[in-house]
Amino acid sequence: MLTREIDPAQLQDIAKFEAQLGRYLAGELEEDVFRVFRLNNGIYGQRQGGHNQMVRVKVPYGGLQPDQLDLLAHLVDEYSRGWGHLTTRQNVQMHFVALERVPDVLRDLASVGLTSREACGDTVRNVMGCHLAGACPHEELDITPWAEAAFRHFLRHPLAQRLPRKFKINFSGCATDCGQAMFNDVGVIAVTRTTESGETERGFRVFVAGGLGANPHPALAIEPFTPREDLMATLEAVLRVFSNHGNRDNKLRARLKWLVDTMGWDELQARILKERKFLLASSSWPGGIPEAVRKAGDDPAGRAAGVEVTPVGQGVQVSIRSRDAYERWDQANVVRGEAKGTVSAIAYSRLGDVTSAQFRALASIQREFGLDVRVTNRQNFALRGLREEQLHSLFDRLDTIGMADPGAELARDVVACPGADTCNLAVTQSRGLADAIGAALEEAGLADVGGVRTNISGCTNSCGQHHISDIGFFGAERRAHGRSAPGYQLLLGGYVGQETIHFGEKALRLPAKAAAAAAVRVVGQFADGRDAGESFRSWMDRSGGAKGIAATLEDLAAFPEPDENPDFYVDYDETGPYEAVTGDSECAT
Numbered sequence: 138m139l140t141r142e143i144d145p146a147q148l149q150d151i152a153k154f155e156a157q158l159g160r161y162l163a164g165e166l167e168e169d170v171f172r173v174f175r176l177n178n179g180i181y182g183q184r185q186g187g188h189n190q191m192v193r194v195k196v197p198y199g200g201l202q203p204d205q206l207d208l209l210a211h212l213v214d215e216y217s218r219g220w221g222h223l224t225t226r227q228n229v230q231m232h233f234v235a236l237e238r239v240p241d242v243l244r245d246l247a248s249v250g251l252t253s254r255e256a257c258g259d260t261v262r263n264v265m266g267c268h269l270a271g272a273c274p275h276e277e278l279d280i281t282p283w284a285e286a287a288f289r290h291f292l293r294h295p296l297a298q299r300l301p302r303k304f305k306i307n308f309s310g311c312a313t314d315c316g317q318a319m320f321n322d323v324g325v326i327a328v329t330r331t332t333e334s335g336e337t338e339r340g341f342r343v344f345v346a347g348g349l350g351a352n353p354h355p356a357l358a359i360e361p362f363t364p365r366e367d368l369m370a371t372l373e374a375v376l377r378v379f380s381n382h383g384n385r386d387n388k389l390r391a392r393l394k395w396l397v398d399t400m401g402w403d404e405l406q407a408r409i410l411k412e413r414k415f416l417l418a419s420s421s422w423p424g425g426i427p428e429a430v431r432k433a434g435d436d437p438a439g440r441a442a443g444v445e446v447t448p449v450g451q452g453v454q455v456s457i458r459s460r461d462a463y464e465r466w467d468q469a470n471v472v473r474g475e476a477k478g479t480v481s482a483i484a485y486s487r488l489g490d491v492t493s494a495q496f497r498a499l500a501s502i503q504r505e506f507g508l509d510v511r512v513t514n515r516q517n518f519a520l521r522g523l524r525e526e527q528l529h530s531l532f533d534r535l536d537t538i539g540m541a542d543p544g545a546e547l548a549r550d551v552v553a554c555p556g557a558d559t560c561n562l563a564v565t566q567s568r569g570l571a572d573a574i575g576a577a578l579e580e581a582g583l584a585d586v587g588g589v590r591t592n593i594s595g596c597t598n599s600c601g602q603h604h605i606s607d608i609g610f611f612g613a614e615r616r617a618h619g620r621s622a623p624g625y626q627l628l629l630g631g632y633v634g635q636e637t638i639h640f641g642e643k644a645l646r647l648p649a650k651a652a653a654a655a656a657v658r659v660v661g662q663f664a665d666g667r668d669a670g671e672s673f674r675s676w677m678d679r680s681g682g683a684k685g686i687a688a689t690l691e692d693l694a695a696f697p698e699p700d701e702n703p704d705f706y707v708d709y710d711e712t713g714p715y716e717a718v719t720g721d722s723e724c725a726t
Contacts, residue, residue, distance in 0.1 A: 179253025569709020
C-alpha cells in the first residue's frame with residue numbers, strides 16, 4: 138500500500154477552509170465572500186439549494202493511481218450517492234455532499250495526493266492533457282510531464298487566485314489534438330521544426346484565447362514555434378496579460394477570448410511576447426526545462442516497426458466487423474502501434490458515471506495489470522501499458538463491471554454535462570436526453586456507427602462541449618401552445634483536430650422529446666450516405682450543410698397540443714410539468 142506524504146500547503150488549505158466554514162455557519166462571513174472562497178476550493182453549489190454541494194476533484198491530465206481510485210470509491214459511498222461523474226475536463230465530480238462534511242472530504246483527498254483546490258472559481262483550472270500521452274504512436278513529445286509541471290506551477294500561484302475569470306490550459310502531443318487544445322485559454326500542441334543545421338527540433342505551438350460558451354472563439358497561435366525551454370514562461374506571460382487586462386467589471390465578457398475583440402489580436406500577441414521577454418525579472422519566473430520534465434523525460438512513444446498504427450482523433454472511422462463481444466471491443470476500444478511494445482484500451486463509462494464498485498475494480502485491475510490509468514475528455518478511462526496477452530483477461534474484467542461496451546469513437550458514446558439534475562444554470566435534463574439517444578441508437582441498430590460524436594449541454598455554456606461535436610445539442614426553454622416546454626437547439630458539423638476547429642452550425646430547434654429521434658435520423662443518414670472513410674463534416678457539407686440536413690428533420694420540430702401528447706411538456710427524468718428554473722450563476726464549466 139502506497140503511503141503518501143501530505144503536502145503541508147494542502148493541510149493549511151484544509152485548516153483554513155474549516156475555519157472559514159465555521160465563520161460562515163455562525164453567520165460571521167457574508168454569503169458572497171464565502172461563495173468566492175468556496176469556489177476557489179473546488180466546492181460548487183447545486184440547484185437543490187441548502188447545503189448540497191458538488192465537490193470537483195482535479196485530476197491533472199487525467200492521471201489516476203490505484204489508491205486514488207480506491208479513495209474515490211470511498212468518497213462516493215461515504216459522502217455522495219454511490220457514484221461519481223467524469224467530466225469533459227478530466228475532473229471527477231461528486232454531488233450531494235453536505236457542506237459541513239467538506240473538510241473531511243478534503244482531508245481524505247489529501248491523503249492520496251488529490252485536491253479540489255482551484256477546480257472552480259476564477260482560477261487556473263485543471264490542466265488537461267491527451268489521454269494517450271506517452272503511449273501514442275503519433276505524438277511528437279510526451280506532454281505528460283509538461284502538464285504536470287504546469288499544474289504544479291500554477292497551483293496556489295499568487296496571480297491565479299482572483300483572475301478576471303477562469304483560465305484553462307490544455308496539452309496535446311501532436312496535431313491530432315486529442316487533448317483539444319484549440320478552444321482553451323491556452324492550448325499547447327507538440328510540434329517539430331527543422332533547424333538551420335538540418336536537425337529536427339521538438340517543441341510546441343502555443344494557441345491562446347480560445348473558448349466555447351455562448352460565444353465560441355477559436356484559439357490563435359502566438360508564434361510558429363515555441364522552444365521547450367520557453368514554454369513555461371510563455372504560459373505565465375499569457376496569464377499575466379490576462380490578469381492585467383481582462384475585464385473585471387463584466388463576467389460575461391471577462392474570458393481571455395474577449396481581449397481579441399477589445400484589444401485586437403496583434404496587440405494581444407505583442408503584449409504576451411513582451412511580457413515573456415521581461416519575465417526574467419519576476420520572482421516566479423518559470424524559465425528553462427521544468428524539474429518534472431527533466432526527471433521523467435518527454436521523449437515520444439514512437440512507432441513499432443511492422444505494427445499497424447491505430448488511427449486516433451475525431452472522425453476516426455472505427456469499423457465493427459464481428460459479432461463476437463471481445464472482437465467488437467478490440468476493434469473499437471484498443472489502440473496499437475507504439476514502440477514500447479504495449480497497447481492501450483478504453484474502459485467505457487456510460488454518461489461518464491462511475492460507481493464505487495467500478496472505481497474499486499479499476500484500482501484492482503490497475504494493480505494487477507501494472508497499468509497507467511487516465512480519464513479521457515469523453516468521460517471514459519484509458520488503460521495504458523497493456524501487453525497483448527492481457528487483453529482477453531482485461532476484457533473479461535471490464536465486462537464483469539459493465540465497462541466493456543465498444544464505445545470509443547462510436548455513436549453510442551454520447552457525452553453530456555450534469556444538466557438540470559444538479560446544475561444551477563441548466564434548463565434541461567441533458568443526461569436524460571443522452572440516455573434516450575443512446576437507447577434509440579441501440580434500438581435502431583446504429584450505436585456501432587463510427588466517426589460520429591454527439592455532445593449535449595443543458596444550457597448555452599457548453600459544459601458538454603456541444604460546439605465541437607458532429608452532432609451537438611444545447612438546452613433551451615420553448616413556448617408552445619401557451620405552455621413552457623423543454624427544447625434543444627441542434628448544431629451540426631463541429632470538429633477539432635489538425636490545428637483547426639469548426640464550431641457546430643445551427644440546424645433547427647427541437648422539442649426535447651423529439652431530439653433523440655433527430656439524432657438517430659442524422660446518424661442513419663450519415664451511415665447510409667457517406668463515402669468510405671469520409672468524415673461527418675465532409676458528408677454534411679456535400680449534403681446541403683446544416684440547413685440542408687435540418688430540412689429533413691422539420692417534421693420533428695413541431696410541438697403537439699398538450700392534450701394530444703402531454704409528455705412533450707415534461708422533461709426527461711421529471712414527473713411534473715416543465716419549468717425553466719435556474720439559480721445564481723456560479724459557472725461550473
